[in-house]
Each structure stands twice: as structure tokens, then as C-alpha cells.
Amino acid sequence: MFKKRRTVEQVEESNELAPKFDENGLIVVTTVDFETNDILMTGFMNKEALERTIQTKEAYYYSRSRNALWHKGATSGYTQKVREILIDDDQDALCLKVDLGENGASCHVGYKSCFYREIDLEDTAHKPGLRFTNIEKVFNPDDVYGDEPNPTKL
Amino acid sequence: MFKKRRTVEQVEESNELAPKFDENGLIVVTTVDFETNDILMTGFMNKEALERTIQTKEAYYYSRSRNALWHKGATSGYTQKVREILIDDDQDALCLKVDLGENGASCHVGYKSCFYREIDLEDTAHKPGLRFTNIEKVFNPDDVYGDEPNPTKL
Numbered sequence: 001m002f003k004k005r006r007t008v009e010q011v012e013e014s015n016e017l018a019p020k021f022d023e024n025g026l027i028v029v030t031t032v033d034f035e036t037n038d039i040l041m042t043g044f045m046n047k048e049a050l051e052r053t054i055q056t057k058e059a060y061y062y063s064r065s066r067n068a069l070w071h072k073g074a075t076s077g078y079t080q081k082v083r084e085i086l087i088d089d090d091q092d093a094l095c096l097k098v099d100l101g102e103n104g105a106s107c108h109v110g111y112k113s114c115f116y117r118e119i120d121l122e123d124t125a126h127k128p129g130l131r132f133t134n135i136e137k138v139f140n141p142d143d144v145y146g147d148e149p150n151p152t153k154l
Numbered sequence: 155m156f157k158k159r160r161t162v163e164q165v166e167e168s169n170e171l172a173p174k175f176d177e178n179g180l181i182v183v184t185t186v187d188f189e190t191n192d193i194l195m196t197g198f199m200n201k202e203a204l205e206r207t208i209q210t211k212e213a214y215y216y217s218r219s220r221n222a223l224w225h226k227g228a229t230s231g232y233t234q235k236v237r238e239i240l241i242d243d244d245q246d247a248l249c250l251k252v253d254l255g256e257n258g259a260s261c262h263v264g265y266k267s268c269f270y271r272e273i274d275l276e277d278t279a280h281k282p283g284l285r286f287t288n289i290e291k292v293f294n295p296d297d298v299y300g301d302e303p304n305p306t307k308l
Contacts, residue, residue, distance in 0.1 A: 001281055001282070002281065003281065005308045006308070007308070008304055008306045008308065011306055011308065012263050012306055013263070014284070015271070015283045015284040015285065015286070016283065016284065017273060017281065017282055017283060017284055020307075020308075028182055028196055030184040030193060030196060032191075032193065036191065037186075037190065037191035037192060037193075038191060039184060039186065039191075039240065039249045041242065041247075042182055042184060042242060042247035042249075054273065054275065054282060057275065082275070084272050084275070085272060085273040085275065086193065086269040086271065086272045086273075086287070087269065087271055087272070087273060087284065088195065088196060088261075088268040088269050089261050089262065089263045089265075089268045089270070089306065090305070090306035090307065093195075093196035093268070093269075095193045095196075095269050107242075107243055108243065109166050109167070109243045111243075114242040114243045114247070115240040115241065115242050115247075115249050116243070117169070117240065117241055118238050118239060118240045118241070119171055119208065119239040119240075119241060121208065121211065121236070121238070121239065127155055127156065127157065127171065128155070128171055128208060129169045129170065129171060130168070130169040130170065130171055130241065131169065132169070133240070150162055151244070152162045152165055152166055152243065152244040153174070153244070154159045154160070154161070154162065154165065154174075
């Protein structure tokens with residue numbers, strides 16, 4: 001589905017889709033809410049995930065923790081309807097603009113967005129802490145995932 | 155400056171900043187416009203880049219093409235003033251919210267945002283092409299960078 005990368009000008013200035021997958025075959029993806037532009041999550045795609053996303057207009061990623069193609073929402077029901085896919089200058093990063101639907105969520109912890117905390121930039125003399133920005137969870141992970149293993153790695 | 159990662163609960167639910175740097179010592183960063191939430195760029199930081207960003211409130215990244223700490227805007231003058239830094243659930247991705255200033259830009263090709271093209275999702279039977287979304291450049295890269303090598307890799 002993709003063009004071969006030939007020249008810098010082709011990659012930066014043409015209308016040819018020639019994405020660069022890294023040494024692990026992955027490209028980084030930032031996913032944002034189509035209506036608000038709020039960042040929802042950062043993930044990775046391999047070639048197959050990007051092809052399926054383009055074909056189905058639902059977001060597929062590559063799960064690095066499970067080493068597998070990942071249809072976002074397959075377990076939780078919180079699929080992402082893809083409205084736009086942006087690509088950056090050197091075509092090694094993507095941005096998905098998605099609709100989550102009413103009460104949709106992107107985060108396995110239960111929040112709408114994975115980015116529910118910010119670094120406290122006011123007191124940086126000591127080790128800075130985090131502040132919660134989204135205080136209410138959209139769902140209870142225990143109800144949705146049951147005994148599925150938590151994907152967070154230490 | 156950062157805490158040791160001890161438990162999943164600490165990483166996901168506490169106010170301790172315990173970022174996960176990958177096997178290359180890097181963490182992925184999405185940078186967005188503080189006012190509009192528009193995505194500007196995707197990059198990477200190492201520990202030193204994140205520490206300097208927190209301390210100086212200007213964005214530092216780690217350049218993978220140059221293998222060096224990178225003070226964004228050091229060459230072009232287009233620095234990024236950091237207003238917020240969000241972190242995701244498992245603390246392996248960051249989102250910077252920045253002010254670029256009037257006529258600021260984040261893209262070495264000359265556009266305000268690196269994401270100036272989108273994938274054409276209307277005709278995906280054949281190889282999909284790209285459409286330009288931001289038709290005007292903010293600056294002329296030849297004037298700003300002169301003979302500096304182009305960072306895009308094929």
C-alpha cells in the first residue's frame with residue numbers, strides 16, 4: 001500500500017505516502033480527539049496495523065507488550081473511529097484524529113485520555129511530582145477487563 | 155530528579171514522577187500548541203533533555219539523527235516555551251504544551267506544524283496519497299538553516 005522512499009524531496013514535499021518504519025518495523029502514533037484535539041494516547045503501528053486502519057477506518061495498533069496486532073477496543077468495546085490521519089514531514093510519525101463516541105475512553109486505567117496527569121512545574125527545586133488533571137474515571141477497569149493482565153510494564 | 159519505578163499502582167495512580175525510558179534511554183514526546191491543541195511535532199527525550207526542559211521551561215529533545223541533546227530552536231530561533239507537560243498512564247510517553255510565539259514554527263520544512271499533510275482516506279482501493287492541509291509556509295528553510303544538513307533520513 002505504501003511507496004518506496006526515494007528522495008528527501010519526495011518524502012517531505014510530495015503527496016506520496018512513504019512512511020518510515022523503524023528497525024523494529026514500527027511507527028509512532030499520537031491519537032487525539034477529533035472534536036477537541038485533546039491528546040488521548042501514544043502508541044505504535046506496524047505496516048499491517050496502518051493498512052488495516054486505513055482500510056477499516058478503525059484504529060489498529062501494534063502492542064509492544066503483547067507483540068501482536070491490536071484492534072483498539074476489541075476487549076473493552078471502546079473502538080476508535082478514524083476521521084483523519086496526519087503524517088509528519090519525514091513521514092516517521094502519525095497523528096490519528098478519532099471519535100470515541102459518547103462516554104468513550106482510550107485508557108485502560110479508566111480515564112478518557114491516558115494523559116490524566118501533568119508534571120508540577122512550579123516547584124522543580126526538588127523532585128517534581130504529578131498532579132491529576134482528569135479527576136473522574138469514565139469506567140471501572142475491573143468491570144471492563146476482569147482478569148486480563150495489566151499492560152503496564154515496570 | 156525522577157523516582158524509581160516500583161509498582162504498577164505507583165506508576166499509574168500516584169503523584170510520583172517515574173518515567174520509563176526505553177532500551178535506548180529515550181521517551182516519546184508529542185508537542186502541541188498550548189492555545190489550539192494542534193499537534194506540532196513528535197520527538198524523543200533522554201533523561202537530560204527532560205530534566206533541562208523541566209528546569210528551563212524550554213523544550214529540549216534528543217536528536218536521534220545527530221545523537222545529541224537538542225535545544226529546539228537553537229539554530230532557527232524558534233524556541234518552544236513550555237506551559238504544561240502531561241504524562242501518560244504507564245509513564246512512557248509525554249505531551250508538551252508549548253507557546254511558539256507569533257509566527258513561530260516547529261517544522262524544518264517551513265510549516266508551523268510538522269503534520270502538514272493527511273492521508274487521503276476517500277480512495278483507499280489503490281495506494282492512498284497525501285493531501286496538504288497547511289498550504290502556507292511560515293518561513294523559508296534556506297534563509298533559516300543555510301547549509302545545515304537536512305535532518306530527514308530515507
